[in-house]
Amino acid sequence: MPHAPSWYADTAHAAPARPLLVGDTVADVCIVGGGYTGLVTAIELAGKGLSVIVLEAETVGWGASGRNGGQIVTGFNKGMDQIEGWVGKDDARHLWDLSEEAKAMLSDLVDRHRIDCDLKWGYLLAALKPRHMTGLAEHKAELEGLGYHRTRMVERDEVRSMVATDAYLGGLYDEGSGQLHPLNYALGLALAAEGMGVRIHERSRVVRVDTGDNPRAFTATGTVSARFLVLAGNAYLGGLCRPIRSRVMPAGTYIIGTEPMDPDRARALIPSGIAVADINFVLNYYRRSPDHRFLFGGGVSYSGFDQPGLKQSLRRTMLKYFPQLADLAIDYCWGGHVAITMNRMPHLGRVSPTTYFAQGYSGHGVALTAIAGRVIAEAIAGQAGRLDVFARIPHRPFPGPAGLKMPALVLGMMWYRLRDLL
Template sequence: MPKPHVASWYADTANPSRERPALDGDLSADVCVVGAGYTGLVTAIELAQRGHSVVVLEAERVGWGASGRNGGQIVTGFNKPVSTIAGWMGDKDARLLWDLSEEAKTILSGLVETHKIDCDLRWGYLLAALKPRHMAELRDYQAELEGLGYDKTRMVDREEVRSMVDTPAYLGGLYDAGSGQLHPLNYALGLADAAEKLGVRIFEGTRVTGIDTGPSPSATTATGTVRARFLVLAGNAYLGKLVPSIQSRIMPVATYMIGTEVLGENRAKSLLPADIAIADINFVLNYYRRSKDHRFLFGGGVSYSGLDRPDLKRVLRGTMLKYFPQLKDVAIDYVWGGHVAITLNRTPHLGRLSPTTYFAHGYSGHGVALTAVCGRLLAEVITGQADRFDVFAKLPHAPFPGPGPLKTPALVLGMLWYRLRDLL
């Protein structure tokens, strides 16, 4: 039996969704997709629209991993400046990647509109500055965006920020009308419904235990095998040790959220009058928004060790109260977490294991949007249009340092430096 979705505000407010059967026996299809998160589901939709038969195998439930637990924030661009990417790949390829990141948001909004996905999609976003250095960084970032022709941002001062969010913590920020928010689990469930209406077969509770990446690829489970012409691996942080050759290029990182009790419409609006999503720009950042039922959803803190803190609720609440002491009388109804996959250079990792087997993962905090375009690129390369996929696959991805059991401690030590930089 598949595990239920992790207890969260998202799970408690999820749209109705039927339980799908596990694979029972052997099947064949044009394409077999491993993982029913955003990447796998968008890939399946794009392929089905092109006339391909698709089977999706999910170890738990649709959207069970990061796709159903994340902060729900749709963020412009990548986790690295385009200028940095240009230093790796040249201006032409970096410009194409920027254009693809903008296409991602168009694909996402088109999926929501076309398939009538009820996921509270809203636009408007603030990158908030806690110190003068942050303001300088945001001005540089805005200048780069303007140089790319992106005209949806504007710098805001302390007074205007205070009209958007009721905290004195920020010196100012960068408002982005082209970033936004949604209910992540409902978006995933809506993608699954859309895929099935196009003929995609989705099996839940069906963990893939082995793959064949040869000329006639296949995915093997405890209850059957799917044979296909192409195989797509879309497990992200939950792919585990299925493919050791790419496992070292990503690191599962735990991230956490809390949800308050219902604040009431007036109090929720006074806290966040602009009803936008907000994040600061610390390396270990805090992010938050208000919910449709007038709660405050606050995310922050990460664990690179793979171990959750036993006092997680208290710690997250304490962080929230540093910025919003007026919430000291408010109870916390929800606390949850999950794993996202990061890469060493903080850009998505796409590639081929063989001429018949492709993968995409490691979105490094920008997966809500970028999974949409990566799903399209996977569909393109499978149908013989490899140009755009190949540019994305050129992003340089080194393995995380440290062999075997030393890999995680090495990352923890590296991240400690960034935590200290945030504090200082």
């Protein structure tokens, strides 16, 4: 099967089989990874007249790009006050502007290349506790201070009209965030890239890279020699490049999909069809599908292993908020890894003068991958100023020897989960 089993895979548009890399070839740029980052970078580079080869270990969108929650979220995982503390006021402002450009880029890519991916705007951040409402009000004020006026606070009664649950005290509605079908977005990006002359090789796992003056990528059946190399494997890059490996940790995230409902019943759950997430540290997120299912995500795992009884656990959580769905069967349960960083900010930069990378979007990758691809392409073309803004974000490695990183992280996340429950 070309993709991990999921509702996304079962509703994906047909895609051409792309050839295995065989033999030795050359290009201006070789990109490792056929997800959002790699594909947008390829589109941007091809638009500048460079020849590009993308090497994908499985098939386009096989990793997080084809399995994620499909939610497009304004800004970063951290507040702008924290970001300013790391990089200063001017760079924090630049980063905010880049994050907004990322959303505009995504919309433009979908429109310009006619990508059929169910893109829809409108998003609710829902509050379960009074402190959540306080935090959301502060977040709104921060956004308005940046000139972003697309959010509004909503109280309990209005939230109840937006989402058919009594669980929330209120929330923050953002008309500038949204949702899409993540796998169809990736497949559309691939077709757009190929239409611009990009060569994509699937089932072509890169087993070794040379990041020196004459970079090369090696697979079991061929090599690509290039002027520049871009590492865009994110959580699935593995140990291919040791200098950046310790700065990210794979985190499992999971989604269930119910059986289809009567259309009126499905619409009554979220009448406007917006995407929703709560603001627990270990959050839950959900939306309606075009075929009238309920897609509910959560259950994050930091251990590297899928939790036992995952489908049942997610179903129990869903029913806490939506007990009226108790009669529905769960048709789908899937998951995959995203990459998180210690500070939950994206990690972009250079391994060497010829080798660039982007990783660690920490849950905000649907949008931020777009701007990552653009600033890397700009740097390769000789304009590195905007990439350097990202590169100045300080990133520490996850602490401890390799064998102890996961247990330490799991203990830390257990504390935050307990805090959510209390």
